Amino acid sequence: MRIAVTGATGVLGQEAVEALVAEGHEVTGVTRRERGIPVIEGRGARPVVADVFSASDLARAFRGHDVVINTLAKIPVGMTALRPLAWREDDRLHQEASVAIAQAAADAGCSKLIQESSLFMYPDNGDDWIGEDQALNVRSSAFRARVTEMRAAVDFANRGRSAVILRLGQLYGRDPATTDTLRKVRDGAPVLLGKPSDYITLLHHQDAGRAFTAALKARSGFYNVGGEPIRRERWAKDLGREAKADKPARFFNDIAQLALSPRLEVQRRSLRVSSLRFFNETGWTPTIGPSTLGWSRM
Numbered sequence: 088m089r090i091a092v093t094g095a096t097g098v099l100g101q102e103a104v105e106a107l108v109a110e111g112h113e114v115t116g117v118t119r120r121e122r123g124i125p126v127i128e129g130r131g132a133r134p135v136v137a138d139v140f141s142a143s144d145l146a147r148a149f150r151g152h153d154v155v156i157n158t159l160a161k162i163p164v165g166m167t168a169l170r171p172l173a174w175r176e177d178d179r180l181h182q183e184a185s186v187a188i189a190q191a192a193a194d195a196g197c198s199k200l201i202q203e204s205s206l207f208m209y210p211d212n213g214d215d216w217i218g219e220d221q222a223l224n225v226r227s228s229a230f231r232a233r234v235t236e237m238r239a240a241v242d243f244a245n246r247g248r249s250a251v252i253l254r255l256g257q258l259y260g261r262d263p264a265t266t267d268t269l270r271k272v273r274d275g276a277p278v279l280l281g282k283p284s285d286y287i288t289l290l291h292h293q294d295a296g297r298a299f300t301a302a303l304k305a306r307s308g309f310y311n312v313g314g315e316p317i318r319r320e321r322w323a324k325d326l327g328r329e330a331k332a333d334k335p336a337r338f339f340n341d342i343a344q345l346a347l348s349p350r351l352e353v354q355r356r357s358l359r360v361s362s363l364r365f366f367n368e369t370g371w372t373p374t375i376g377p378s379t380l381g382w383s384r385m
């Protein structure tokens with residue numbers, strides 16, 4: 088298939104491109120800068136320089152493709168995430184670029200859109216499982232852009248077209264956010280939110296990349312994509328071991344947790360999310376877990 092990937096130079100996009108190329112697809116990676124070209128070529132795809140906010144650039148990038156995969160995001164890393172303005176670029180990508188991408192993909196005659204989304208929109212559900220039919224908790228204005236993006240993908244799915252929306256688990260692996268976390272764990276600084284008994288649903292970047300390939304087989308709809316949910320106390324131990332620290336990762340104390348920005352409130356939600364629908368639909372299963380030795384170098 089001929090597949091265009093937006094966000095192709097990002098942590099998620101590079102994994103998606105590599106997995107798609109490995110499956111024999113003809114892949115075009117979109118970047119806004121010349122310096123993204125070698126990154127995309129290095130993963131075996133054809134680069135195209137385009138502005139993801141420009142309808143004409145997107146039309147040029149998507150022409151002749153069967154599928155568009157949108158992995159765009161710009162999530163602030165580390166303590167910068169505490170500043171509300173740090174999320175402006177990420178919001179703009181979901182609010183504006185994702186809408187333009189869905190429209191341009193339809194106009195270019197693409198038959199499928201695969202849209203990256205997040206399972207942080209589910210409510211805290213304690214020890215109970217969460218499936219795709221669980222109502223979302225998106226009351227906070229922090230979710231406005233993500234909801235707009237979801238609607239645009241749903242709107243794409245008419246006139247015989249399909250849209251697959253992947254609600255990805257908390258990503259970890261060899262990426263800037265996880266590297267920053269592991270450094271703090273080694274320094275003994277707190278990194279975890281929520282309670283030790285809460286659940287977390289993680290997804291290694293490599294498995295996320297493979298999920299975009301698997302999603303080519305999926306029918307229109309929402310799919311959760313994550314590994315087996317684990318309690319946060321277990322994740323604390325896995326982080327400590329991976330960081331080669333002598334203790335598990337530390338949790339922020341209750342006062343610090345309450346003082347954190349509303350953007351990070353999602354990190355306190357207990358999310359025991361089932362990805363059974365995606366497994367059944369596509370056969371995808373995670374291959375790397377938080378107890379896999381050396382996951383931060385994979």
Ligand SMILES: NC(=O)c1ccc[n+]([C@@H]2O[C@H](COP(=O)([O-])OP(=O)(O)OC[C@H]3O[C@@H](n4cnc5c(N)ncnc54)[C@H](OP(=O)(O)O)[C@@H]3O)[C@@H](O)[C@H]2O)c1
Binds near residue numbers: 095098123205258259
């Ligand atoms: N579910 C999750 O837990 C989740 C989801 C996403 C990300 N993350 C984490 O967040 C961290 C950052 O990852 P990320 O995916 O946000 O960022 P990233 O890896 O830096 O990738 C951003 C991608 O979006 C493009 N981009 C960024 N800003 C743009 C803009 N203003 N206009 C056009 N294109 C733009 C970039 O393309 P060009 O610069 O080449 O144009 C790049 O391909 C990672 O550690 C990742 O693990 C977590």
